[in-house]
Amino acid sequence: xxxxxxxxxxxxxxxxxxxxxxxxxxxxxxxxxxxxxxxxxxxxxxxxxxxxxxxxxxxxxxxxxxxxxxxxxxxxxxxxxxxxxxxxxxxxxxxxxxxxxxxxxxxxxxxxxxxxxxxxxxxxxxxxxxxxxxxxxxxxxxxxxxxxxxxxxxxxxxxxxxxxxxxxxxxxxxxxxxxxxxxxxxxxxxxxxxxxxxxxxxxxxxxxxxxxxxxxxxxxxxxxxxxxxxxxxxxxxxxxxxxxxxxxxxxxxxxxxxxxxxxxxxxxxxxxxxxxxxxxxxxxxxxxxxxxxxxxxxxxxxxxxxxxxxxxxxxxxxxxxxxxxxxxxxxxxxxxx
Numbered sequence: 001x002x003x004x005x006x007x008x009x010x011x012x013x014x015x016x017x018x019x020x021x022x023x024x025x026x027x028x029x030x031x032x033x034x035x036x037x038x039x040x041x042x043x044x045x046x047x048x049x050x051x052x053x054x055x056x057x058x059x060x061x062x063x064x065x066x067x068x069x070x071x072x073x074x075x076x077x078x079x080x081x082x083x084x085x086x087x088x089x090x091x092x093x094x095x096x097x098x099x100x101x102x103x104x105x106x107x108x109x110x111x112x113x114x115x116x117x118x119x120x121x122x123x124x125x126x127x128x129x130x131x132x133x134x135x136x137x138x139x140x141x142x143x144x145x146x147x148x149x150x151x152x153x154x155x156x157x158x159x160x161x162x163x164x165x166x167x168x169x170x171x172x173x174x175x176x177x178x179x180x181x182x183x184x185x186x187x188x189x190x191x192x193x194x195x196x197x198x199x200x201x202x203x204x205x206x207x208x209x210x211x212x213x214x215x216x217x218x219x220x221x222x223x224x225x226x227x228x229x230x231x232x233x234x235x236x237x238x239x240x241x242x243x244x245x246x247x248x249x250x251x252x253x254x255x256x257x258x259x260x261x262x263x264x265x266x267x268x269x270x271x272x273x274x275x276x277x278x279x280x281x282x283x284x285x286x287x288x289x290x291x292x293x294x295x296x297x298x299x300x301x302x303x304x305x306x307x308x309x310x311x312x313x314x315x316x317x318x319x320x321x322x323x324x325x326x327x328x329x330x331x332x333x334x335x336x337x
Contacts, residue, residue, distance in 0.1 A: 038325035052253035080116025151311030163191040165329035225249035
């Protein structure tokens with residue numbers, strides 16, 4: 001299922017790693033909120049929201065021919081409210097033998113990190129990599145008094161997106177009749193979501209790509225947030241009982257929940273915010289929802305970004321096999337509803 005959740009416009013923290021000179025940069029280390037299915041960063045940044053950051057990550061990509069057995073990561077509160085200077089939050093060993101990518105997690109046992117400056121230090125088989133410094137600071141929360149303040153859901157509402165999909169080498173996509181890839185091997189189109197009407201199931205959302213129907217959903221705004229009650233896609237229909245949360249209410253973060261599609265397939269969700277999100281009118285405080293479906297060997301992640309009063313402004317969907325991207329598609333809102 002590729003149905004729910006939100007990359008933000010932010011400056012990524014990228015360190016050129018390893019014992020080589022910068023001109024021969026080897027591995028990359030990037031701070032972010034979490035990792036997508038292919039170990040790409042979700043919201044790469046060096047500035048995290050105070051009050052809703054109790055966990056963050058750093059993704060590692062080794063250069064071709066580069067190899068290590070173990071990474072050791074140390075997370076330190078350099079100068080933070082209520083903490084001793086240079087207090088070590090956590091230290092962990094990450095095996096990376098015969099792998100070229102990994103993720104380093106930091107989880108706070110004492111709740112959300114207080115405002116302050118922090119540092120991640122990594123050694124690879126004992127060799128230190130350049131440290132990454134980051135900041136935890138307050139972000140002004142948007143005014144959202146009720147679920148209806150998050151998005152317009154009246155019949156006739158249209159969200160228009162620029163859609164782009166890429167494929168890994170060797171992947172042969174099954175395309176609708178008449179659809180062609182661009183010369184660079186990517187699929188580009190205009191995607192529209194339309195609130196077509198309302199029935200007992202909810203607001204009927206039709207999704208068209210270049211005017212061709214690709215999916216239908218039924219949404220409801222409830223005291224639990226925005227939920228999906230039914231889905232039609234690929235000739236199949238599924239009813240969600242109980243309804244699945246697209247984003248929960250209240251917007252208290254950090255937030256985490258799960259949804260079981262069946263006995264063998266579970267989706268996990270996380271929400272962060274407020275964080276800077278770019279919409280058609282520029283950057284404003286918004287929210288990120290990440291869905292992860294770690295089924296083997298094909299994993300799926302769906303990252304969605306939301307701005308109050310507009311709804312979803314960006315979606316990134318990644319399917320990966322054993323951590324390597326098979327396909328990735330991104331929808332970016334180009335016109336507010």
